[in-house]
Amino acid sequence: MRHKAGRANNDMATNSGYEKPKALIIVPAYNEASNLPQVIQELNAACKESGQAAISILVINDGSTDNSKEVLSSAGVAYLSMPFNMGIGAAMQTGYQYALENKYDIAIQIDGDGQHDPKMIDAMIDAIKGGYDAVIGSRFIDRQGYQSTRLRRGGIVILSSLISVLYGIKILDVTSGLRAINSRLIHIYAHDYSDDYAEPEAIAQALDAGAKVKEIPAVMRDRQNGESSINTLKSFYYMVKVSLAVIMRKLCSGRKV
Amino acid sequence: MITGRLFYFLAVCSLLFFMGIVWLLIKKRIILKYSLIWFFFGIGMIVLTLVPGIAADVSDMVGISNHMNGIYFFLDGGIILILVSLTVIVSELNSRVRKLAQECAKMEKRIREMEAREAEAEV
Numbered sequence: 001m002r003h004k005a006g007r008a009n010n011d012m013a014t015n016s017g018y019e020k021p022k023a024l025i026i027v028p029a030y031n032e033a034s035n036l037p038q039v040i041q042e043l044n045a046a047c048k049e050s051g052q053a054a055i056s057i058l059v060i061n062d063g064s065t066d067n068s069k070e071v072l073s074s075a076g077v078a079y080l081s082m083p084f085n086m087g088i089g090a091a092m093q094t095g096y097q098y099a100l101e102n103k104y105d106i107a108i109q110i111d112g113d114g115q116h117d118p119k120m121i122d123a124m125i126d127a128i129k130g131g132y133d134a135v136i137g138s139r140f141i142d143r144q145g146y147q148s149t150r151l152r153r154g155g156i157v158i159l160s161s162l163i164s165v166l167y168g169i170k171i172l173d174v175t176s177g178l179r180a181i182n183s184r185l186i187h188i189y190a191h192d193y194s195d196d197y198a199e200p201e202a203i204a205q206a207l208d209a210g211a212k213v214k215e216i217p218a219v220m221r222d223r224q225n226g227e228s229s230i231n232t233l234k235s236f237y238y239m240v241k242v243s244l245a246v247i248m249r250k251l252c253s254g255r256k257v
Numbered sequence: 258m259i260t261g262r263l264f265y266f267l268a269v270c271s272l273l274f275f276m277g278i279v280w281l282l283i284k285k286r287i288i289l290k291y292s293l294i295w296f297f298f299g300i301g302m303i304v305l306t307l308v309p310g311i312a313a314d315v316s317d318m319v320g321i322s323n324h325m326n327g328i329y330f331f332l333d334g335g336i337i338l339i340l341v342s343l344t345v346i347v348s349e350l351n352s353r354v355r356k357l358a359q360e361c362a363k364m365e366k367r368i369r370e371m372e373a374r375e376a377e378a379e380v
Binding site for chain 1 (some may be wrong): 292355358359361362363365366
């Protein structure tokens with residue numbers, strides 16, 4: 001492990017002890033019609049192979065304007081279709097609400113752009129079963145695969161340092177969209193989750209709740225098709241917004257929402 | 258110092274503004290809940306115009322030597338207050354729209370699955 005929690009209440013986890021938990025893979029997708037068939041195929045294969053949990057898949061079609069909905073219908077996968085694009089935060093929160101309402105023990109986020117290797121799922125579930133509240137797949141531990149642009153890496157380092165200063169825990173890949181959480185965090189996120197670009201704020205939120213967080217090495221692939229929706233201007237907005245959100249989260253620490 | 262011509266000009270503007278707000282309320286183009294602040298803002302403008310002594314006294318009290326500057330300062334303050342209140346309203350609406358859309362998506366899935374089950378049963 002690359003880091004350790006600096007808080008006494010990090011011991012309050014959790015799910016260790018259950019034999020075969022119910023896990024839900026949540027795949028947020030916005031205009032990913034060209035990537036979804038392969039992502040779903042890979043996820044189905046990974047679910048069948050997994051001996052760690054009874055895994056279901058739920059795609060969140062976040063108001064896509066392409067034919068994602070038709071692709072999802074024909075793929076026979078469970079999906080929620082947002083009436084309009086609301087951003088990844090709202091999309092993921094809908095997935096967490098679904099997980100809470102359907103009593104899932106673990107929720108795993110995997111992006112719909114095909115950048116995450118579904119083979120990581122078992123390792124993540126294993127870590128949750130081992131007592132962690134949240135597990136983050138990090139591309140910066142083994143430094144293999146797609147490492148993102150220099151500009152974005154710089155932004156990630158700044159956000160990582162900010163979280164480190166505020167919460168005393170070093171998480172390298174704070175923007176990773178590959179993550180798993182247990183039922184305790186599902187409950188928290190279902191009721192309170194950031195609007196957009198939510199990943200670093202969600203980590204701060206988890207740490208604020210005394211969650212035990214682990215980063216495990218993950219290999220991120222380059223996008224299979226299409227382009228990322230985050231350009232340079234959005235990256236700047238992202239940095240400012242997320243930094244403020246993390247600081248505000250710390251300032252409001254301990255307050256119930 | 259407010260001159261006679263400026264006094265009439267400001268009085269007419271304030272009255273027109275206030276009447277405009279009341280007209281929008283009567284026509285239900287704006288909801289009273291969200292426009293109360295504009296309503297009071299309009300009344301404030303009329304009072305400040307008709308009784309310029311108030312603006313002069315308050316300006317002197319806070320150390321603004323030119324009373325017109327005082328009036329502009331209070332108007333700016335009022336506008337900032339209204340903008341902040343609008344941000345609060347938009348944020349609340351954003352939360353409600355988000356919740357509504359999420360419920361919509363979950364309900365749509367339930368209906369879709371129910372319809373599929375019904376179609377299967379009919380076959």
